[in-house]
Amino acid sequence: MPTPIRTRFQIASDQSLLVYFDLSHSTQQQSQISKEVHEQVRRLVRLLEAEPVTGVRNVHPGYASVLVNFDALRLRHEDLQETLGGYIERMEKVALPEPREVEIPVCYGGDYGPDLQGVAELRRLTTQRVIELHAAREYLVYFLGFVPGFAYLGELASELVTPRLSAPRKTVPPGSVGIAKNQTGVYPVATPGGWRLLGRTPLKMFQSDRAEMSLLAIGDRVRFVPISREKFVKLERA
């Protein structure tokens, strides 16, 4: 029997409404990260893509929520909530596409991964062990957010869980692979960032002139594959 999931609506602004999903046995005030909740997020986003609601302008998925932006002159919160309520009742029937399996080559350490050493010291591991642990798992793309093509991947092995840097970097180079708490991800473009950087991929995570603009999509399964510096350079040129 599927785990029952509660839905909660919260007004976010005069032109947006948040839909939260919670495991019904959860006593936490805040929604928690879980695969069941993620499935609900994915289903609602998919349904809103398949059957767009008139007046809805944009949708921002999160770990346990979907923010729905709308034209306040065409829709009211109450009406949108009612429509979304109807969507959520039908969600169990929504077929989700098979998750894709994506491999991301990563050159760990050195100037590509300036925090590898620091993470190893914090967690009393060798750098080799940090790489092994990071590359051993299959991660789930919970959602894309922050900037174009940034995938929130989870969950990290507990041995690697570390807080964000206390002072974020002003610029993180594109392709940087970072970790923060129990998450990992790849920076698609140069942005400020506080995640600890373990390595870098030569792949382009986001390109607007490509058919699939984002390399990763919500629900995908991701594996990181360690590569040498030589291989990195070769792939980067390709």
Place this chain on the structure above:
Amino acid sequence: MKWIEVRAPGLLTTVQDLGREGFGPLGVSASGAADAVALRIGNRLVGNDEGAGALEMTLLGGTFYFPDGGVIALAGSDFCAKLDDAPLAVFTSAAVKPGQTLTVGTTKSGARCNLCVEGGIEVPRVMGSASTHLLSGLGGVEGRALRKGDVLQVAAPKQAFRTFRRRAANGRALEKLKPRKILRVTDGPQSDWFGEKAQRVFYGNAFRVTEESNRMGIRLDGAALTGTETGEMISEGVSLGAVQITAGGLPIILFVEQQTTGGYPKIANVIAADMHSVGQLRPRDEIRFERVEMQTAVALLAEQEKLLSAKELIVE
């Protein structure tokens, strides 16, 4: 085909329209004009669709050479512009003769001024929009701010061979649409995380716009909101105009090139009708927040929309 040559780019000049909606699931925020009200008026002054591509200038404008002439209008804050040697007022259309140069100077009031051109600025559409998203390098001219030497293409106007008639925006309407320094907000999704004391600090004090503000967000300085639950949240979608309170207790207003998701609690959200005012904020400006009810926010937006779509907005 008409062209515009960029002789000087100004401080930060980008191609903008009304933005690209619908790509939130890919992490792409809408971008678009910082002062969309001004853009819409400017485009109407030159006979374009409201959302045609235009040049958005910031604090200091550029110098533009028109080899083929055209019809233009400046819309937004007054940047003391001159067409050759003649001063050019904002919110008024003007005919440019072939070979004339528009020199846009420094702002007298707010942060932004749009240069609208009959036909609209033509750039390749990225995800359906001409607007530049600087952080991710999308849209506009190669995803970047204009540089000296750039040559911009002007699209053919909707009606060719129209005789030029000077148009201006209605003064009374402009007065009502004037950018505000008191930003009206509704409750944010985590308003109840902030106790009475924090709420008093937030609504009772003026905040100063810092130099680090940009199209992504307006960073404010002033009295920190203490005694709040700064417990970090799991990331969730954030809306345009969200006022998030960072770990230090200071507010950031998420703006047009916003991150699509974030983990800071949001105490309030700037109402849709006041977003164009955010686009006119300059570093060191002092602002305040005023809480309004949801129905007021919606009524204010309807009123603004009525002014903007009225025929009487444009006077010939």
